Amino acid sequence: MQSLFKSGDIIDLILLIMVVEVIALLVWRYLTGTGVAPGALLPFLAAGVCLMLAVKFALTGQDWTHVATALGGAFIFHLADVACRWKSTE
Numbered sequence: 001m002q003s004l005f006k007s008g009d010i011i012d013l014i015l016l017i018m019v020v021e022v023i024a025l026l027v028w029r030y031l032t033g034t035g036v037a038p039g040a041l042l043p044f045l046a047a048g049v050c051l052m053l054a055v056k057f058a059l060t061g062q063d064w065t066h067v068a069t070a071l072g073g074a075f076i077f078h079l080a081d082v083a084c085r086w087k088s089t090e
Contacts, residue, residue, distance in 0.1 A: 011056035018048060043081035050074035 004010040022045060029035040054070035057063075 005059060008056040008060040011052050011059070014052055015049065018045065018052075040084060043077050043084055047074045047077035047081060050077060 004013070022041060025036055025041060026038060029038065050070045050073035054067050054074065057066040057070060
């Protein structure tokens with residue numbers, strides 16, 4: 001288990017689970033016509049991917065600029081998600 005964290009492979013596993021989650025949500029939407037709209041998935045999933053990449057970069061000893069860039073991307077996607085949700089409540 002320790003090697004999964006030291007190598008950053010745990011993050012790859014989490015990203016794979018996120019891909020499976022997206023596929024499941026899209027299939028559910030296709031089959032039932034209910035659920036989260038595909039366009040609404042993008043901002044919060046992209047923010048999550050950026051956060052996971054930041055963790056992977058930190059775990060694997062990458063340069064701090066990689067971590068900062070991934071965190072910056074997560075923040076931008078988070079703001080986009082909030083903006084989309086804000087519009088949908090008005």
